[in-house]
Structures are given as structure tokens and as C-alpha cells.
Amino acid sequence: MQSVSSQQVQAQTGSKKSKLSSIGLQKRRESVTGISFVLPAVILLIIFLLLPFMLAVAFGFTKFNLLRPDQIKFIGFDNYVLLFQDKLFYKSLYNTLYFTIIVVPVQSAVALMLALLVNNRLKMRNVFRIAYFSPVITSMTVIAILWISLYNPNEGLINSALHALGIPKQPFLRSADQAMNSIIFMSVWQAAGYQMMIFLAGLQSIPKDLYEASAMDGANRLQQLKYITIPSLYNVIVFVLTITTIQAVKLFTQPYVMTNGGPENSTRTLALLIYQQGFQFRNAGYASAVSVIFFLLVVIISFSMKKFLKD
Amino acid sequence: MKKNITTVTGLIAISLLAGCSTGGQTNSAPASGDNNQSGQKEIEITYWRPQASGPEDEFYVRRVDEFNKAHQGQIKLTMEPITRGNSFAYEDKINAAVASHTLPDVVSMDGPNVANYAASNIVIPLDEYFTKEDMNDFVPSIVQQGTYQNKFYAAGLAESSVVLFYNKKIMKQYGIEPPTKMEDAWTWDQWYDVMKKTSKDDVFGTNMINDKGEWMTYAFEQMWISAGTDIVNKEGTEAQGWVNSDKGVEAAKFLQKMANDKLFNIDPKPTEFEEGKAATKLGGPWNIPGFKNYPDLEWGITYFPKSPGGNLTAPSGSWAIGVSADSKHPKEAAEVVKWMTNKDSSAQLAKAISMPASRKSAYDSLPEYNELPMRIIKEQVITVSHARPVTPAYPVLTQKFAEALTDIMMGAEVKKSLDNVASSFDDEFKRNFSK
Secondary structure, three states, X not given: OHHHHHHHHHHHHOOOHHHHHHHHHHHHHHHHHHHHHHHHHHHHHHHHHHHHXXXXXXXXXXXXXXXXXXXXXXXXXXXXXXXXXXXXXXXXXXXXXXXXXXXXXXXXXXXXXXXXXXXXXXXXXXXXXXXXXXXXXXXXXXXXXXXXXXXXXOOOHHHHHHHHOOOOOOOHHHOOOOHHHHXXXXXXXXXXXXXXXXXXXXXXXXXXXXXXXXXXXXOXXXXXXXXXXXXXXXXXXHHHHHHHHHHHHOOOHHHHHHOOOOOOOOOOOHHHHHHHHHHHOOEHHHHHHHHXXXXXXXXXXXXXXHHHHHO | OHHHHHHHHHHHHHHHHHHHHOOXXXXXXXXXXXXXXXXXXXXXXXEEEEOOOHHHHHHHHHHHHHHHHHOOOOEXXXXXXXXXXXXXXXXXXXXXXXXXXXXXOEEEEEOOHHHXXXXXXXXXXXXXXXXXXXXXXXXXXXXHHHEEOOEEOOXXXXXXXXXXXXXXXXXXXXOOXXXXXXXXXXXXXXXXXXXXXXXXXXXXXXXXXXXXXXXXXXXXXXXXXXXXXXXXXXXXXXXXXXXXXXXXXXXXXXXXXXXXXXOEOOOOOOOOOOOOOEEEEEEOHHHHHHHOOOOOOOEEEEOOOEOOOOOOOEEOOOEEEEEEXXXXXXXXXXXXXXXXXXXXXXXXXXXXXXXXXXXXXXXXXXXXXXXXXXXXXXXXXHHHEEOOOOOOOHHHHHHHHHHHHHHHHOOOOHHHHHHHHHHHHHHHHHHHOOO
16 A cells, blocks of 8 residues: 555656645545555454453453452452462363374374375365365364264264274273373364365465476475475465464364363363353453463464574 | 545444444333333333243243233333253353343343352342242242342242153063152162163163253252262352262262263263163153153153162252343333243243242142152152252352263262362352352
């Protein structure tokens, strides 16, 4: 927008001085238009992002029962003291980080492989593309309910398949050892298609002549992948890793629908803890304190990833 | 062109702002109607209740229609069914509405939440709107459930009870005679033997998981009571030494034993019993209407099993209805509460959902409660039932207790899980409710 207007201004500066005032008017008119374009977004950002966040920070210092909004009491850092003594907080933090650390590399790798696959000139490639992408556009709640029955220890499809292969039936969501990994598996399956699409776009923007030239030099497919595809995709990879991390840290729907944080809190995540404390136990003050910590965690992770990946 | 764009974006921005500033539907009642009985303008009353199905829904729709006809020109009642979800979705909605002051005038609430809502001043006392005769007509557990610190806050729409349904054919097959007299009620051990005998080829000994939320507390707290303890003390202030007492641990261990022996399905199909895939079922009268859809099913009712050497007991409590503190028309809202819980409503709802009625007078038109199998429900309601704990920290109690029981059924260590419930509840109570 700015560059356009400056061009116009430059083009017009060569003309007569009498036009100067009308240029000023036009410039002002354009900035009004610009502001009015940006204004709705800015207002929405303030109302739905900035304001709630500032409120969360403020409420973090209060004792605030959701059912008694008129009895808010300032209690300083008590919520934070409580939080750092809360075993469930550490457990949730651990679960959140565990999920993130496994999901981000696995899901990105799976997505890249899928993208390489559907980028080939396969006959059925459109079918594959649709197949891999379709879980992404289905609601997570629906998928979670579907997977509850897939994971069912008695008559679930996965266990039936395992049984047919001679592998003993697994408890999956019913076992504290397996529940989180089961959620990880289905989450990767569900979301990899999204990253696949981004990788695919990246792959298709790599110039074909690079591959042709390298083929003439005698490079094989693996060398092409290593020296052409991956380096060309670098920015896409950084983008994918960053958004996947941010999404992973926010894990909520799967454990909420499938396990309610159990068994034995093995799938309780920070987002679930915030929801339970804030809305079910009505401790809005405490939940706000956890949200602030959660926010800091996301900021730290995103910035350190940015720095790490740029180096 | 540019001018147009400016205008359009400006309008969008303004309409967005306006959209944000108008609250919920509750504010739509005309303010001019305040304390004005002259009938110039109808007073709008809004009412939330959890979503139901079939005859229950039809009952609500019909009674609301009849109310509107009877009060034409004075009060207009708008009812909004809210999804109940698998466990606590309705409560979440209420909590959010309290925070944003968008509660309707009249709210339905589950029995054990009455104390919490009353303690938080979300609902107002209704004593001035109910006569002595009215109060005497409610069955005792309804008055107990609706009363917090000597004030009556919510009237029960119906009562409830949990019984043990059994499949007559399966019982006959194994030569089992379920008890029909209170003194013969099965103990846990006898029930266990029945389950063990009937648990064969695709058939579970019992079906007892309705959901993993409120049901867990509603049904299984009774095992603590039957064993001679409870999950919190009488005052509702302490769980340590109650939920995790020796007797409590015994009760939980029994549940775990049933799970380990695979006598019930922890993720059952809702119609497992109806399809003949479970020999018995812990369930309530609300299940009965659905049995009609399974003509092959021959069912009977016996008592909620008791602890060996312990007391007979059964859950009680059901949805109640009260007036929210946000209501600008408490008098008219109380009219709605009275209407929805009067003799006619009570009898009609009891019939529609086969729940025991909340008013004694309603039983006059419910003769089926005088003979088997329904007699057992009435006996339990009138003589041995226990309501859930009356404590303002109930949300934490029920969540943590339900989570612990689910974990225990999946194999978690019993004592540790129950200790965790006790400390969570006690911490919460000390932090937020002790004076």
C-alpha cells in the first residue's frame, strides 16, 4: 500500500506546484482508506487477544471464583506459589512437553515423506492427496470419537487386527503407559496431511532444471534429496516446525474427548488443566496464573526454535 | 469507490462492536415490564434445561406451551434446551453464563449443584413463593436437596433412584432368584457370584457405566454409604478419612475386583443390557421407557446391592429448577418454577421419564408404584435413599472422585487414588470456602 502511494507521489512531484495541495489531500485520503482497512482487524485483535491476555495476567494475581465475579480478591503471587507446588501442574507440563517433543519431528517427517510421495508422477496421486488430506478437514472431535472405538480394547478394529496377527490385545487408552502414545499416534495421523500440503507447495516451487542438471552430473535420488530438495525447502521446514510446535503445545481436544486427562493424569495437558481449573472447578484466578505460565512457555519455545533453526 | 470502501469497513467495525456489546438473550426482556402487572407488555422469561429426548422433551415443550396459554398477555416463557454432553457440558455452560451475567431467569440444575449455586448467590431463595402445603407435598429428599443453610433454593422436577435391573431369561437359565423383599437384598458378594455365573460368551455379568462423569459419583458414592462411611463428612467440609477410609478402600477394591475379573464393560454400548449382552444393569427408572424398543427383553428390578453386613441404600436426587439471581423478574420466574413442579407437572414428568415423582400427591395418579417391579423404586425412594453430599466444593469432589474411580477400574492403585481425591477436595475447600 505504502509503496504504491509513494510511487504515485513520485510520479506526480514532477508536475506543477499547484497540484501539491491535491496530492496532500489524496495522500491523506489514502491513509484513511488504509487505516479503515486495518481497523476491523486491529479492533478484533484488541478485543479477543490483547484484552483477554491482559485480563489473564491481572486475574493471575487474584482469588477469583468464576461463580462469584463480584468477590475478586488481590492475593499477589499466591497462585504462582501454589502452582509451583502443584504436582498436577508438573505432570501436565511434562505431558505437554512429551507430546510436543515426539509429535513435532515425527509428524513433520511423516508429512515430508507423504509430500515426496504425492509429488511423484503416480497415476493415483490425486487420490492419495485427497486421502491424506481428508482427516485434516474433519473435525478433531469427530475423529477423536472415531478413534475411541478403534482403540477399544475388546472389539476395537486395531485390536482385532493385532489379534489376527497373533499379537495380544492392548489396552491403549485404558493404560497409563499407553494412553499418551496412542493419542500421539492418532494426532500424527490426523494432522500430517496439513503439513504435507505445505511441503507439497514447497516441493513444486523447486526449479526442475536443478534436478535435470544434477541428473546429468550423475546424482542419484538420495543425493538429490540431500543436496537439492532439503536445502531448497529450508524455509518451508522452519515454518512447518514452528507451527507444528505451537499447535502441539496447545493439545486439548484429543485428551478432553478421549481420556479426560486420565488414566492417572497420564494425558492431562496444560490446556486441559487450565480448562478444568477455570471452568469446572471455577478457580479462574489459578487458571489465569497457569495460562500466563503457558503463554511464557509458548513464547520461549517459539523464540528459541527461531533462533536455533536460523543458526 | 474509495469512499464506499471506507463506509463499508466503518460499518463492519461498528456492527462488530455492537455485536460484542449486546449480551445474551436474557437481556432481551423489556425493561418497561419491571414490577408492572397491568399487562401492557408481556414479561419475557427465559429458561435453560439440559437437552433430553423423546417423551421427556415432549413433556417440556407441552408444559411450556400450556404455561404460555395460561399466562397469555402476562408472561411469555421461552425455553432453551442445552446439550448435556457426556458429563459436565451443561454445568460448563452455566459457569460461563455466570461470569458474563448472561444467565436466563429460570435454570435447571442437577441436585448436588444446588448448594454450590446457593453458596455462590447464583440462585435466589424461593421460600416466599411456596406455601407450607406445597413444601409438605414434596417428598423429603427433594426438600433436603433444595435446601441450603435453611433456605429453599430449588424445587425438584422429579426424584430418582438406582436399582439393579436383571434379565429374567438369563436368571432363569442359571436358576437365580433375585430378591423381592428389602431384607433379602443382595450383598456385594452375592451380586459378585451372580455376575461370575452369568459372565460367559459375550455376556457381561453387569452393565454399570452410564458415563464417566456425574454418574460415577451418583451411583458409587452409595457403596461408601452402604459400608458405613461416606466420601465427605456430614458437614461437607472434609474428605480426608472419609473417601479414603478403610471402609472406603474396601468399596473401591470391590469395584476394582469386578473390573479385573472383566465382569463389566468399562466402555459399554448404552444398550448392552437391552440387547441381552449383560445379565444385570445398574440403572435408573429413566432406562425403562427405552426397554419397550426391545420386545425380546424380559426384565425385572431388584434392590441396589449393599455392603456385606452394611446398610441398604440407593442414590437419590435429580434435576431441580430455580430462579437465577440475574433475573429481573423473580416473581414471574418463580411462577414458572411453581408451574413446572406443581402436581400436574410432577405426575406428567414422572410418567414421561418413569422417574419417581417429586410430589407425594402425584403418586395418586401413578398406581404402578404399588406393585412389582416399580414398588422397589418407591420403597428405595421413601425409605433408604441418600442424596449426594451438600457442599459448595461439590464440583471438585465429583470430578476428582469420578476420575479416581475410572482410574481404579482401569487398574490404578486404590489407596493412592482415593488419597488424591481427599487432598484435592480438602485443599479446595480450605482455599475457597472455609471462613
